[in-house]
Amino acid sequence: MDDPGIKKQNWDVNETELFLEILKDLDMKKCLDGRKAHRRMTAAGYHRTVDQLKFRWKLLKSAYYKCKREPNLPAPTKIQGWWRYEKTMIAIMESRHPLLGAGVNSVRNDEVTEDSDGEASMLHWPQPCPDNTAQNLGLIVGVMPWMRCSLIKMDPEMDSQLKIGFIGAGNMAFGIAKGILSGNALPANIKVSAPSSRNLGRFQELGVAVTHSNEEVVSGSDLVFVAVKPHLVAPVLTEISEHVTERHIIVSVAAGVTLATLEELLPQNSVAIRLMPNLPCLVQEGALLFARGSHAKQEDGALLRSLLHRCGLVEEGPEAWIDIHTGLSGSGVAFVYLFAEALAEGAVKMGMPSALAHSIASQTVLGAGKLLRESGKHPAQLRSEVCTPGGTTIYGLHTLEQGGLRAATMSAVESATERARELGRK
Ligand SMILES: NC(=O)C1=CN([C@@H]2O[C@H](COP(=O)(O)OP(=O)(O)OC[C@H]3O[C@@H](n4cnc5c(N)ncnc54)[C@H](O)[C@@H]3O)[C@@H](O)[C@H]2O)C=CC1
Numbered sequence: 392m393d394d395p396g397i398k399k400q401n402w403d404v405n406e407t408e409l410f411l412e413i414l415k416d417l418d419m420k421k422c423l424d425g426r427k428a429h430r431r432m433t434a435a436g437y438h439r440t441v442d443q444l445k446f447r448w449k450l451l452k453s454a455y456y457k458c459k460r461e462p463n464l465p466a467p468t469k470i471q472g473w474w475r476y477e478k479t480m481i482a483i484m485e486s487r488h489p490l491l492g493a494g495v496n497s498v499r500n501d502e503v504t505e506d507s508d509g510e511a512s513m514l515h516w517p518q519p520c521p522d523n524t525a526q527n528l529g530l531i532v533g534v535m536p537w538m539r540c541s542l543i544k545m546d547p548e549m550d551s552q553l554k555i556g557f558i559g560a561g562n563m564a565f566g567i568a569k570g571i572l573s574g575n576a577l578p579a580n581i582k583v584s585a586p587s588s589r590n591l592g593r594f595q596e597l598g599v600a601v602t603h604s605n606e607e608v609v610s611g612s613d614l615v616f617v618a619v620k621p622h623l624v625a626p627v628l629t630e631i632s633e634h635v636t637e638r639h640i641i642v643s644v645a646a647g648v649t650l651a652t653l654e655e656l657l658p659q660n661s662v663a664i665r666l667m668p669n670l671p672c673l674v675q676e677g678a679l680l681f682a683r684g685s686h687a688k689q690e691d692g693a694l695l696r697s698l699l700h701r702c703g704l705v706e707e708g709p710e711a712w713i714d715i716h717t718g719l720s721g722s723g724v725a726f727v728y729l730f731a732e733a734l735a736e737g738a739v740k741m742g743m744p745s746a747l748a749h750s751i752a753s754q755t756v757l758g759a760g761k762l763l764r765e766s767g768k769h770p771a772q773l774r775s776e777v778c779t780p781g782g783t784t785i786y787g788l789h790t791l792e793q794g795g796l797r798a799a800t801m802s803a804v805e806s807a808t809e810r811a812r813e814l815g816r817k
């Protein structure tokens with residue numbers, strides 16, 4: 392029970408920082424219910440009730456979402472010294488756990504308006520995770536129906552027991568395999584097939600079983616990634632169809648190939664999911680979006696999320712977004728590489744040795760991306776922070792604008808999206 396004798400008093404910086412560090416350390420992934428944080432705060436000499444802690448957490452989350460939604464507006468004033476907490480809040484809220492990770496386009500309705508302790512009975516603390524229901528997830532992620540998916544708990548046990556197959560042993564299969572193996576999936580539970588042995592060696596090095604038989608992969612797996620080129624999806628699904636049963640989850644990563652096509656090629660009522668990953672899954676920094684087919688349940692999506700959570704950012708959305716995501720991110724990484732290459736070549740042109748120029752260009756892309764993600768700021772704001780009036784950057788940016796970089800990049804996303812749509816019509 393909360394102690395009614397505890398007085399309301401303002402939070403100072405040290406207390407808030409400690410509180411956030413405790414939350415980060417306790418790992419919100421574990422669905423703590425507030426009492427653990429309460430015990431640790433008390434042990435550190437800060438006497439707050441659980442409700443007071445909940446209310447403080449609510450305010451911090453509210454400020455975080457406000458900053459995320461309106462990055463160009465001044466920082467929230469309701470939290471004194473917000474800038475001190477912003478980084479830790481981002482680390483907590485954008486940790487890879489799907490419970491917290493569905494922030495993209497999230498709509499929040501839990502703004503809090505007073506910076507004081509308050510009655511917290513209506514406020515949400517992540518609840519313990521007793522079962523598989525979705526009741527409390529809507530409190531944590533956005534309100535879009537496809538985002539209010541089942542209570543997606545990391546399920547290490549489930550991941551470690553799941554039998555996973557890959558049909559196709561190419562770059563994308565390898566990226567996903569590496570990503571999921573850095574989570575709880577076990578190499579002994581993974582099997583990969585391809586017609587030739589050319590690409591199989593690197594999977595064997597991961598400890599994964601390999602075969603030339605797609606049928607063997609399907610028969611021995613619960614979840615199968617179909618990772619062949621789009622034009623090969625139809626012959627492959629036709630080949631494996633008779634071995635696909637109700638226990639299977641078939642996940643296609645092929646660009647453009649629609650859920651309707653997948654479901655048409657698979658036996659009736661098959662569970663199909665369309666996933667668009669990207670290559671940085673290899674280094675656990677992928678951006679993945681999936682859409683569930685008509686027989687795929689929320690828990691199938693939750694299982695996939697849990698399995699993929701170490702691959703990077705994993706989001707669920709309506710199928711119409713998958714082609715867009717293909718342009719933005721599946722192909723988008725190649726656009727970024729082109730830019731990195733051009734940066735380096737510019738430096739070579741100005742006299743820098745090539746190896747050093749490429750090394751600096753890749754670090755520049757990495758650093759810019761990391762700062763963009765971790766600051767939560769709009770790219771335009773960060774860009775303006777680099778520009779000294781009359782300085783070097785604005786001269787360079789002017790040249791890029793004259794060259795039409797912005798329009799060309801938008802058109803590149805558009806062309807790649809259209810091409811994905813076109814592949815889907817074939
Ligand atoms: N490479 C990328 O960055 C991304 C690729 N994708 C999608 O992933 C899929 C695979 O692309 P990549 O890995 O890049 O291609 P890839 O050419 O590297 O790999 C394709 C693999 O399929 C195997 N294969 C060919 N015929 C087969 C058959 N009948 N049965 C089993 N395996 C067969 C090949 O041996 C090869 O190992 C494509 O549909 C692509 O649209 C999606 C997102 C990003």
Ligand SMILES: O=C(O)[C@@H]1CCC=N1
Pocket residue numbers: 646717721722
């Ligand atoms: O270029 C392609 O078609 C695939 C899909 C997204 C990235 N690579």
